[in-house]
Amino acid sequence: MYEPIRAKSVHTMADRADFPHRSREEELNIQLAGHLSALLTVTDELGLEEPAECIARQIVRLRGTPPARHAALTDADPVALHRRALALAGRALVVAASRADTAAAILSAERMDAHTAALNEAPPAGEPPAAARDQRLLAAR
Numbered sequence: 134m135y136e137p138i139r140a141k142s143v144h145t146m147a148d149r150a151d152f153p154h155r156s157r158e159e160e161l162n163i164q165l166a167g168h169l170s171a172l173l174t175v176t177d178e179l180g181l182e183e184p185a186e187c188i189a190r191q192i193v194r195l196r197g198t199p200p201a202r203h204a205a206l207t208d209a210d211p212v213a214l215h216r217r218a219l220a221l222a223g224r225a226l227v228v229a230a231s232r233a234d235t236a237a238a239i240l241s242a243e244r245m246d247a248h249t250a251a252l253n254e255a256p257p258a259g260e261p262p263a264a265a266r267d268q269r270l271l272a273a274r
Contacts, residue, residue: 161232166195168225169237172244173200175218178209184244191237212255219248 155163169192176185192200226241 158232161228162195165225165228165232165234165237166192168221168228169195170200172218172221172225172241173202175214175221176244177202178206179211179214179218180206184247187240188244191240194236212252215248215251215255219245219252222248 169188173185173188173192176188189200189202222241222244226238226245229235229237229241
């Protein structure tokens with residue numbers, strides 16, 4: 134009544150597939166290096182040389198090659214850049230913690246603290262930075 138199946142099933146086990154598999158550790162290394170590379174781009178955009186070098190060293194440790202560096206500035210809003218950097222550092226911290234990478238976790242936490250502090254010192258929305266600085270100087274007198 135029914136003809137037997139003669140072709141291989143498309144539902145074969147993944148373990149028997151003919152493509153290379155990466156370990157969980159390798160996948161986390163790739164993910165962490167990607168988050169740190171994105172953080173490096175934003176850090177370069179903000180003009181923070183020393184933190185950028187620390188991030189670049191971690192990327193070299195993970196990838197084995199130096200990262201591509203951001204070549205040109207876009208004059209983006211510094212507050213937006215600090216928010217982006219804070220989010221990227223948070224993602225890097227989560228991945229670093231899951232792979233038990235203490236050096237990357239400490240670096241990520243330090244960058245989160247620095248960007249949080251920069252956001253707390255930023256002038257309120259719509260107020261020019263010079264006016265905020267002048268107000269702080271007048272208040273300090």
